[in-house]
Amino acid sequence: MKNVIRIVAVCLTAATLLPAYAQFAKPDDAIKYRKASYTVMATHFGRLGAMANGRMPYDAKLASENAELVVALAKLPWTAYGEGTDNGETRAKPEVWKEAARFKDASDKMQAEIGKLNVAAKAGNVEALKAAFGPAAASCKACHDTFRKD
Amino acid sequence: MKNVIRIVAVCLTAATLLPAYAQFAKPDDAIKYRKASYTVMATHFGRLGAMANGRMPYDAKLASENAELVVALAKLPWTAYGEGTDNGETRAKPEVWKEAARFKDASDKMQAEIGKLNVAAKAGNVEALKAAFGPAAASCKACHDTFRKD
Numbered sequence: 001m002k003n004v005i006r007i008v009a010v011c012l013t014a015a016t017l018l019p020a021y022a023q024f025a026k027p028d029d030a031i032k033y034r035k036a037s038y039t040v041m042a043t044h045f046g047r048l049g050a051m052a053n054g055r056m057p058y059d060a061k062l063a064s065e066n067a068e069l070v071v072a073l074a075k076l077p078w079t080a081y082g083e084g085t086d087n088g089e090t091r092a093k094p095e096v097w098k099e100a101a102r103f104k105d106a107s108d109k110m111q112a113e114i115g116k117l118n119v120a121a122k123a124g125n126v127e128a129l130k131a132a133f134g135p136a137a138a139s140c141k142a143c144h145d146t147f148r149k150d
Numbered sequence: 151m152k153n154v155i156r157i158v159a160v161c162l163t164a165a166t167l168l169p170a171y172a173q174f175a176k177p178d179d180a181i182k183y184r185k186a187s188y189t190v191m192a193t194h195f196g197r198l199g200a201m202a203n204g205r206m207p208y209d210a211k212l213a214s215e216n217a218e219l220v221v222a223l224a225k226l227p228w229t230a231y232g233e234g235t236d237n238g239e240t241r242a243k244p245e246v247w248k249e250a251a252r253f254k255d256a257s258d259k260m261q262a263e264i265g266k267l268n269v270a271a272k273a274g275n276v277e278a279l280k281a282a283f284g285p286a287a288a289s290c291k292a293c294h295d296t297f298r299k300d
Contacts, residue, residue, distance in 0.1 A: 033189060033190065035186070036185070036190045039182055039183060039186035040183065040186045040187050069226075072219065076190065
């Protein structure tokens with residue numbers, strides 16, 4: 001019964017975040033999809049970090065393009081934590097489902113910081129990007145620390 | 151020498167498709183990224199197919215959102231076929247590099263069809279979506295048939 005409540009809570013959370021179209025044929029499809037969305041997001045987020053940290057020359061147009069991709073991708077994984085997706089090839093901790101409200105808060109926080117990063121990436125100067133990158137990266141890390149296995 | 155020419159051809163192709171920021175620390179990172187971008191793209195493309203084929207109710211807003219994602223993702227994998235990415239966990243056939251110009255043509259064709267699909271997805275009726283989905287799916291398959299292992 002407790003598990004049912006948890007699953008319903010996660011589904012309601014997902015439904016709040018994204019509409020009902022986000023369904024998967026099998027739990028493994030959902031796991032593969034959410035991991036893939038994080039992989040693509042991390043690549044483009046990493047490029048913003050490289051510009052912010054001076055490992056890559058700052059380019060306003062590329063910063064904006066990368067940030068747009070990160071914003072679009074940051075919306076995607078959350079519907080893919082439905083029933084049965086706690087097992088399999090995943091590093092998601094049981095806390096994702098046990099503490100669904102906290103997980104939702106962490107995902108909301110991340111998306112809010114990514115939104116600010118997107119605004120900063122469009123400011124046309126590297127200082128703005130630097131200022132927004134740290135809090136955005138911290139919001140990723142906060143979620144990983146609690147909800148992802150090492 | 152032939153391999154060097156091939157690699158240069160692929161890199162030039164990639165440079166035409168996307169700017170120089172699309173770099174990866176290791177070939178395996180590039181392979182993981184391109185596979186992930188296809189996974190996310192295929193999920194959203196599949197939802198358009200489900201609507202076009204009546205397995206899912208048609209919803210104009212969702213069709214548009216899914217198509218936007220597919221357009222954004224369809225631009226991504228092509229820079230991730232650089233040097234050293236022909237080995238490893240990949241189903242890419244040697245033809246990707248041996249026939250770089252043909253591979254570029256296939257990727258251009260796919261992106262053109264996805265562009266049309268995006269227009270059709272915004273038409274607000276399922277008939278338009280149905281008409282555009284077939285050619286878009288065919289452009290995916292054409293590339294898979296030639297350039298991807300089963």
